Amino acid sequence: MAKITASVYTSHVPAIGVAIDQKKTQEDYWKPVFAGYDCSKQWLQENPPDVIFLVYNDHATAFSLDLIPTFAIGTGAQFRPADEGWGPRPVPVVKGHPELAAHIAQSVIQQDFDLTLVNKMEVDHGLTVPLSLLCGERDPLQGAWPCPVIPFAVNVVQYPAPSGRRCFALGQAIRKAVESYDEHLNVHIWGTGGMSHQLQGARAGLINREWDKAWLDQMIADPAACAARPHIDYVREAGSEGIELVMWLIARGAMPDIVDGKVQGPAPVVKHRFYHVPASNTAVGHLILEPA
Amino acid sequence: MAKITASVYTSHVPAIGVAIDQKKTQEDYWKPVFAGYDCSKQWLQENPPDVIFLVYNDHATAFSLDLIPTFAIGTGAQFRPADEGWGPRPVPVVKGHPELAAHIAQSVIQQDFDLTLVNKMEVDHGLTVPLSLLCGERDPLQGAWPCPVIPFAVNVVQYPAPSGRRCFALGQAIRKAVESYDEHLNVHIWGTGGMSHQLQGARAGLINREWDKAWLDQMIADPAACAARPHIDYVREAGSEGIELVMWLIARGAMPDIVDGKVQGPAPVVKHRFYHVPASNTAVGHLILEPA
Amino acid sequence: MPLDKPYLDVPGTIIFDAEQSRKGYWLNQFCMSLMQAANRARFKADERAYLDQWPMTEEQKQAVLARDLNWCMRTGGNIYFLAKIGATDGKSFQQMAGSMTGMSEQEYRDMMIKGGRSIQGNRYLGEDGDAQPQRQPQGKR
Amino acid sequence: MPLDKPYLDVPGTIIFDAEQSRKGYWLNQFCMSLMQAANRARFKADERAYLDQWPMTEEQKQAVLARDLNWCMRTGGNIYFLAKIGATDGKSFQQMAGSMTGMSEQEYRDMMIKGGRSIQGNRYLGEDGDAQPQRQPQGKR
Ligand SMILES: [Fe+3]
Ligand SMILES: [Fe+3]
Numbered sequence: 014m015a016k017i018t019a020s021v022y023t024s025h026v027p028a029i030g031v032a033i034d035q036k037k038t039q040e041d042y043w044k045p046v047f048a049g050y051d052c053s054k055q056w057l058q059e060n061p062p063d064v065i066f067l068v069y070n071d072h073a074t075a076f077s078l079d080l081i082p083t084f085a086i087g088t089g090a091q092f093r094p095a096d097e098g099w100g101p102r103p104v105p106v107v108k109g110h111p112e113l114a115a116h117i118a119q120s121v122i123q124q125d126f127d128l129t130l131v132n133k134m135e136v137d138h139g140l141t142v143p144l145s146l147l148c149g150e151r152d153p154l155q156g157a158w159p160c161p162v163i164p165f166a167v168n169v170v171q172y173p174a175p176s177g178r179r180c181f182a183l184g185q186a187i188r189k190a191v192e193s194y195d196e197h198l199n200v201h202i203w204g205t206g207g208m209s210h211q212l213q214g215a216r217a218g219l220i221n222r223e224w225d226k227a228w229l230d231q232m233i234a235d236p237a238a239c240a241a242r243p244h245i246d247y248v249r250e251a252g253s254e255g256i257e258l259v260m261w262l263i264a265r266g267a268m269p270d271i272v273d274g275k276v277q278g279p280a281p282v283v284k285h286r287f288y289h290v291p292a293s294n295t296a297v298g299h300l301i302l303e304p305a
Numbered sequence: 306m307a308k309i310t311a312s313v314y315t316s317h318v319p320a321i322g323v324a325i326d327q328k329k330t331q332e333d334y335w336k337p338v339f340a341g342y343d344c345s346k347q348w349l350q351e352n353p354p355d356v357i358f359l360v361y362n363d364h365a366t367a368f369s370l371d372l373i374p375t376f377a378i379g380t381g382a383q384f385r386p387a388d389e390g391w392g393p394r395p396v397p398v399v400k401g402h403p404e405l406a407a408h409i410a411q412s413v414i415q416q417d418f419d420l421t422l423v424n425k426m427e428v429d430h431g432l433t434v435p436l437s438l439l440c441g442e443r444d445p446l447q448g449a450w451p452c453p454v455i456p457f458a459v460n461v462v463q464y465p466a467p468s469g470r471r472c473f474a475l476g477q478a479i480r481k482a483v484e485s486y487d488e489h490l491n492v493h494i495w496g497t498g499g500m501s502h503q504l505q506g507a508r509a510g511l512i513n514r515e516w517d518k519a520w521l522d523q524m525i526a527d528p529a530a531c532a533a534r535p536h537i538d539y540v541r542e543a544g545s546e547g548i549e550l551v552m553w554l555i556a557r558g559a560m561p562d563i564v565d566g567k568v569q570g571p572a573p574v575v576k577h578r579f580y581h582v583p584a585s586n587t588a589v590g591h592l593i594l595e596p597a
Numbered sequence: 598m599p600l601d602k603p604y605l606d607v608p609g610t611i612i613f614d615a616e617q618s619r620k621g622y623w624l625n626q627f628c629m630s631l632m633q634a635a636n637r638a639r640f641k642a643d644e645r646a647y648l649d650q651w652p653m654t655e656e657q658k659q660a661v662l663a664r665d666l667n668w669c670m671r672t673g674g675n676i677y678f679l680a681k682i683g684a685t686d687g688k689s690f691q692q693m694a695g696s697m698t699g700m701s702e703q704e705y706r707d708m709m710i711k712g713g714r715s716i717q718g719n720r721y722l723g724e725d726g727d728a729q730p731q732r733q734p735q736g737k738r
Numbered sequence: 739m740p741l742d743k744p745y746l747d748v749p750g751t752i753i754f755d756a757e758q759s760r761k762g763y764w765l766n767q768f769c770m771s772l773m774q775a776a777n778r779a780r781f782k783a784d785e786r787a788y789l790d791q792w793p794m795t796e797e798q799k800q801a802v803l804a805r806d807l808n809w810c811m812r813t814g815g816n817i818y819f820l821a822k823i824g825a826t827d828g829k830s831f832q833q834m835a836g837s838m839t840g841m842s843e844q845e846y847r848d849m850m851i852k853g854g855r856s857i858q859g860n861r862y863l864g865e866d867g868d869a870q871p872q873r874q875p876q877g878k879r
Pocket of ligand 2: 498499
């Protein structure tokens with residue numbers, strides 16, 4: 014049987030991708046950001062997944078205003094890095110895992126989540142920046158990502174995004190789906206986006222360090238309460254783009270201490286925790302949790 | 306406040322559209338089919354809706370295998386009749402109701418239904434045949450449908466479709482959404498598709514009259530039990546395409562006798578009930594329910 | 598795929614699930630292309646050449662050229678997609694559905710007028726209804 | 739739209755909801771077109787001519803030509819879409835975000851390095867934080 018053996022959480026700031034692609038990771042500005050991921054890279058090599066289930070949001074890249082899915086699961090065989098206006102990132106094509114993705118889709122739809130299945134889409138920095146952060150540089154043609162990745166895109170562009178509670182419940186459904194897959198597979202689930210940031214208007218540049226840290230504490234220790242927070246809390250306290258954090262709750266809900274929406278087992282082990290301000294406009298948060 | 310004042314249920318057989326478009330409605334084969342809708346046309350004229358919320362399935366028309374939404378709500382201003390291979394049907398463009406559609410979308414997403422918003426799509430016979438049946442012939446250019454229509458497409462093409470239970474719950478959420486809309490609007494909700502039919506393989510042509518009638522009885526009187534039926538019942542008893550009937554449960558769930566998933570008020574009034582075999586490969590079912 | 602598939606014991610019926618969808622991806626996408634009149638014309642002008650522009654399997658192409666919808670379905674086709682081929686040929690849904698049974702058009706039409714195919718013996722594989730494998734193809738021809 | 743909009747009293751912030759989305763539909767779809775290099779080249783060659791191919795309002799076109807992202811947002815633009823204009827101009831997200839504050843690039847960058855904009859006084863309209871309307875535009879210029 015397949016199993017979720019870890020959850021990983023990280024911001025997916027586009028400027029981090031630019032810094033990697035333009036070899037600026039050792040500049041003073043960027044050094045402390047990347048230093049926060051050194052032990053994560055090591056950890057990933059020592060705990061290699063067979064598949065990464067990667068929760069992110071599309072930033073008006075694959076999905077225009079013509080069609081906006083609340084939850085979209087990538088069931089295709091591969092996904093090309095998108096041209097977001099700067100040209101595509103020089104990173105390898107993302108290979109999918111169509112069999113596991115279709116299995117999860119079927120199971121999760123039968124658990125009353127109304128997914129959109131996507132066989133053809135390009136993936137943007139929301140997906141590729143976390144891969145770069147934890148896997149390091151990879152040659153776009155000769156290189157490859159270390160394992161197949163199932164992209165899972167959440168709408169946080171047009172209001173309303175799904176609620177934190179809905180995301181948390183979805184994580185539990187995903188774990189059930191994974192655990193009902195016959196083949197033995199070691200699956201990581203990653204939640205990306207956030208933390209506090211605002212990219213628009215007179216409030217652009219907002220960072221709320223205290224709120225971010227308290228939110229992280231609560232997400233680890235009391236995720237059901239964290240999931241109950243309404244959208245307006247994120248907007249008001251963590252900036253208009255801070256709403257991306259609801260995606261972390263999908264990964265958190267997939268940890269085995271959560272049963273029927275409540276903490277019923279020992280809290281996951283925090284293998285790594287990192288927080289840094291700023292990367293471009295954003296507070297970078299990063300966490301690795303393993304089941305206790 | 307807006308209100309759902311009626312629900313309408315009907316098969317949406319493509320050949321019915323062809324019969325209308327080719328002026329064959331008075332042929333012996335088709336006469337009894339259209340006769341079943343005579344009093345419905347009258348009823349619609351006497352009870353004109355301000356908006357029709359029309360639940361149907363896309364038949365591999367707007368959605369290819371590239372992207373398959375479980376539930377898609379049309380929030381655009383208009384939707385053109387699609388060319389399904391025979392050329393587009395000669396019927397008017399469907400005008401949407403973007404404000405109400407967006408309101409319903411927002412409300413229903415906040416009630417934990419994971420909709421896909423669609424601003425641009427073409428609509429196929431699943432949507433236009435029911436309109437033709439109840440509104441009669443309309444000139445494609447000079448004519449118009451009697452009111453705006455919000456298309457709501459349900460995936461029943463690639464397994465798994467949403468469960469009957471999920472559809473029934475969605476109907477309730479849609480009613481709540483409609484009733485929280487400030488403007489006074491008279492809204493009809495239509496559920497389309499079915500009844501028993503199979504379009505494929507050695508079992509093509511399957512019709513199960515007894516099952517259809519019992520299903521109709523149950524859907525009217527004990528919709529929660531009807532909604533609990535698993536997919537396999539539909540496939541086995543009503544043919545592989547009989548699964549379309551789950552869409553009727555969305556309209557039924559939107560009737561005001563249903564509260565918290567249970568019948569808690571007087572059963573709706575059956576204004577009209579019609580059943581006929583065959584139209585092409587299909588058993589035609591049709592029902593008009595008004596709140597008691 | 599270890600998920601429960603309770604629909605595998607229904608005679609004469611292929612449920613279009615993720616596995617079929619993967620198998621039939623390009624066949625079905627080719628069908629979608631026939632929703633444009635210009636593509637229908639190009640297909641009619643030279644079917645083989647048009648098919649060769651799609652990364653379908655040779656078997657899928659042969660099944661399309663033969664207009665054998667059962668064969669198309671075994672290679673992953675879905676009837677709502679395949680219907681675009683029938684539409685291109687000017688066929689109705691009744692003609693398409695009937696063509697999968699072995700009955701003549703008239704036989705199938707008559708069966709429908711008489712109330713359609715009976716469910717009796719056609720619920721489970723192994724019964725003796727007219728849709729069971731041991732009774733194929735149907736029709737007098 | 740009678741739905742509750744609890745986000746209308748956040749200073750300096752427009753939430754991209756259905757109403758904004760409808761208003762900004764063509765502006766945002768124009769932005770999406772800049773994800774193709776050929777379109778970026780055509781836009782750069784003659785911005786006005788390129789914009790005139792889209793059914794945008796004149797105000798939306800003026801806002802784009804002026805590269806005034808706040809103005810773009812008031813007409814329904816969303817930052818993730820508008821970012822494609824910035825990308826076409828070779829601007830970073832930090833440059834784009836900063837451009838909406840009235841601060842110079844250096845001032846905004848310095849603010850971020852010092853820990854970003856404070857939440858103090860910036861939660862509700864009517865407080866006295868630096869993002870409040872009465873304190874716009876920011877920056878020393
Ligand atoms: Fe993001
Ligand atoms: Fe249908």
